[in-house]
Amino acid sequence: MKLVEKLEQTQGPFYTFEFFPPRTDQGFSNLLLRISRLADLNPLAINITWGAGGSTKDRTLELASLTQRDYGIETVMHLTCTNMVQGSVDDALRAAKEIGIQNILALRGDPPRGEEYWIPTDPRFTHALDLISYIRSSPEFSDAFSLGVAAYPDGHTDSSYTEDEEIEHLKAKINNGADFIVTQLFYDTENFLRWLQKIRSRGITVPVIPGIMPLQTYASFLRLTKLCGTHIPDSIRADLEPIKHDDQKVKDYGIYLAVNMIQRLVDEGGLRGFHFCTLNLEKSVQRILEILGWTSRHAKIQNKLIAESLGPAEQPVTTNPDLIVTPASATSSATNGLVSHIPNEGDTGKGEVNYAATWDEFPNGRFGDVNSPAFGSQDLWGGFNRITPTGSHPNTLEDITTLSLRFLSGEITSYPFSPIPLSNESQLILPHLLRLARQGWWPVGSQPAIDGWRSDNDTVGWGPAGGYVYQKPFVEFFASKKIVEKLEEVIGKVKGIVDFLAGNNAGELRTSVQESERNAVTWGVFPGQEIIQSTIIEQESFLTWKDEVFSIWTDWASQFAPNSQERRVLEDTRDTRWLVNVTHHDFRDPDALWRFLFDEIGLDDPNLT
Numbered sequence: 001m002k003l004v005e006k007l008e009q010t011q012g013p014f015y016t017f018e019f020f021p022p023r024t025d026q027g028f029s030n031l032l033l034r035i036s037r038l039a040d041l042n043p044l045a046i047n048i049t050w051g052a053g054g055s056t057k058d059r060t061l062e063l064a065s066l067t068q069r070d071y072g073i074e075t076v077m078h079l080t081c082t083n084m085v086q087g088s089v090d091d092a093l094r095a096a097k098e099i100g101i102q103n104i105l106a107l108r109g110d111p112p113r114g115e116e117y118w119i120p121t122d123p124r125f126t127h128a129l130d131l132i133s134y135i136r137s138s139p140e141f142s143d144a145f146s147l148g149v150a151a152y153p154d155g156h157t158d159s160s161y162t163e164d165e166e167i168e169h170l171k172a173k174i175n176n177g178a179d180f181i182v183t184q185l186f187y188d189t190e191n192f193l194r195w196l197q198k199i200r201s202r203g204i205t206v207p208v209i210p211g212i213m214p215l216q217t218y219a220s221f222l223r224l225t226k227l228c229g230t231h232i233p234d235s236i237r238a239d240l241e242p243i244k245h246d247d248q249k250v251k252d253y254g255i256y257l258a259v260n261m262i263q264r265l266v267d268e269g270g271l272r273g274f275h276f277c278t279l280n281l282e283k284s285v286q287r288i289l290e291i292l293g294w295t296s297r298h299a300k301i302q303n304k305l306i307a308e309s310l311g312p313a314e315q316p317v318t319t320n321p322d323l324i325v326t327p328a329s330a331t332s333s334a335t336n337g338l339v340s341h342i343p344n345e346g347d348t349g350k351g352e353v354n355y356a357a358t359w360d361e362f363p364n365g366r367f368g369d370v371n372s373p374a375f376g377s378q379d380l381w382g383g384f385n386r387i388t389p390t391g392s393h394p395n396t397l398e399d400i401t402t403l404s405l406r407f408l409s410g411e412i413t414s415y416p417f418s419p420i421p422l423s424n425e426s427q428l429i430l431p432h433l434l435r436l437a438r439q440g441w442w443p444v445g446s447q448p449a450i451d452g453w454r455s456d457n458d459t460v461g462w463g464p465a466g467g468y469v470y471q472k473p474f475v476e477f478f479a480s481k482k483i484v485e486k487l488e489e490v491i492g493k494v495k496g497i498v499d500f501l502a503g504n505n506a507g508e509l510r511t512s513v514q515e516s517e518r519n520a521v522t523w524g525v526f527p528g529q530e531i532i533q534s535t536i537i538e539q540e541s542f543l544t545w546k547d548e549v550f551s552i553w554t555d556w557a558s559q560f561a562p563n564s565q566e567r568r569v570l571e572d573t574r575d576t577r578w579l580v581n582v583t584h585h586d587f588r589d590p591d592a593l594w595r596f597l598f599d600e601i602g603l604d605d606p607n608l609t
Contacts, residue, residue, distance in 0.1 A: 080109025
């Protein structure tokens with residue numbers, strides 16, 4: 001059934017769940033199991049995202065087909081239209097129609113990189129409005145789909161338009177055939193209610209479904225809200241400040257914050273339906289719906305079993321008297337250094353039935369568990385530019401080095417390989433990172449050696465209080481082929497002490513790590529719990545990140561005119577450098593990794609350029 005028709009027939013509250021196609025086969029399989037559990041909550045529909053430029057086309061269509069046909073859940077397939085090969089939009093619409101999809105969320109997708117040089121891959125589409133108009137005017141597709149569009153209550157992060165201009169663009173999409181609106185995530189309920197009243201006064205009367213994203217970790221919250229241009233009220237910042245180093249408390253705060261927001265939107269905004277951005281996670285959504293009393297009896301029983309596994313509640317933590325927060329004692333994590341330290345959702349050895357109650361639900365970073373449904377990037381509709389403005393025109397390799405040094409020194413707070421500032425943890429090894437960068441081996445990920453620091457430590461702590469955390473040191477940087485060959489030679493003689501992974505844009509891989517090996521580089525020991533391994537380095541996760549890294553070089557180069565010096569330098573760097581990850585297994589010696597790299601490998605040697 002078309003979603004707009006289903007909305008007309010629905011009485012009482014409703015909700016939809018959004019998922020993205022995982023990058024790995026095992027993650028995909030495990031996501032299906034997760035969706036089957038969440039299907040018991042009776043969502044009105046499930047949304048499946050579409051990767052930038054159609055990068056997840058096959059998995060999106062496969063996942064949408066399974067949810068629509070096998071689970072019988074109304075499915076909304078996201079579809080971006082810019083940077084798509086000509087004809088691929090038609091192919092996607094035709095494939096969706098063939099598998100019974102009747103609902104499309106029409107999106108622009110990846111914004112232009114260096115707009116004055118950008119030429120649409122398919123000239124029919126430069127904006128979501130073009131996609132809406134095309135579908136509605138097509139004899140083949142005009143009546144096949146209910147069409148939704150995105151709206152941005154806090155403003156679009158890539159747009160220079162005023163709010164009034166953005167509302168006019170939204171109205172144009174509605175006038176050209178869109179049936180409903182799904183909003184970007186937000187946390188400023190007051191502003192949302194003001195925005196809702198404003199668009200209603202402008203004659204936009206179609207259903208508006210607010211996008212709700214429960215907080216998972218403080219670091220992921222900061223990253224996503226910055227990328228999306230989300231406004232954070234001072235009261236929320238004040239609530240999070242004393243608990244930001246305890247990810248379980250942050251997660252539980254996020255649950256009750258979402259409940260509070262939804263209740264207010266129902267009471268004051270007259271809204272009755274909500275869109276949950278799940279990030280392929282499940283427990284927060286289950287608990288929110290249970291607290292609201294919107295789940296079926298079967299789902300309540302299932303949720304009770306999960307909630308009981310989380311442990312006893314602690315005292316409320318909030319500066320907001322209207323928001324009750326009862327954190328549970330369960331595993332958690334923090335983001336430190338240039339990478340995310342996030343518990344995996346790995347096999348407990350107790351069978352699938354036990355997964356729902358025991359898998360940790362914190363979103364995985366690029367070195368999380370590749371078996372997790374949450375492994376992979378969460379690009380939130382492909383609606384933001386990964387390349388942050390730098391004001392830099394890299395005409396030489398030295399210019400890239402200067403940009404890297406400016407970022408490491410804190411002179412700039414973001415650059416193409418990191419949308420957020422350097423973390424406090426990285427300050428522990430900053431002299432070594434600066435030394436790497438000065439040689440032209442620009443670091444993009446790292447962590448220091450940590451031997452049993454308290455889990456509530458402000459710099460490297462993660463997880464519940466009363467525990468101890470450990471880290472093997474590693475660093476990730478761009479290097480020449482000569483350095484890769486030297487690493488391969490030296491590490492081959494010291495196997496078991498140091499490991500490396502190196503990959504290039506051409507798809508070559510050189511490594512001392514076997515395909516089946518899983519190297520836990522961050523772990524924690526907590527009262528009453530098994531050891532938690534939160535960061536895992538293995539071939540599959542490295543290769544996934546490697547592909548993303550080299551696509552960033554491509555995006556960065558595309559900001560400059562074809563045949564320009566800047567583009568030539570960036571594209572040549574992309575094609576000649578290797579992404580290298582080196583891990584030292586001695587976590588008790590804080591300098592072991594750096595002695596190995598500078599003394600034994602000789603990263604200061606100009607002959608290795």
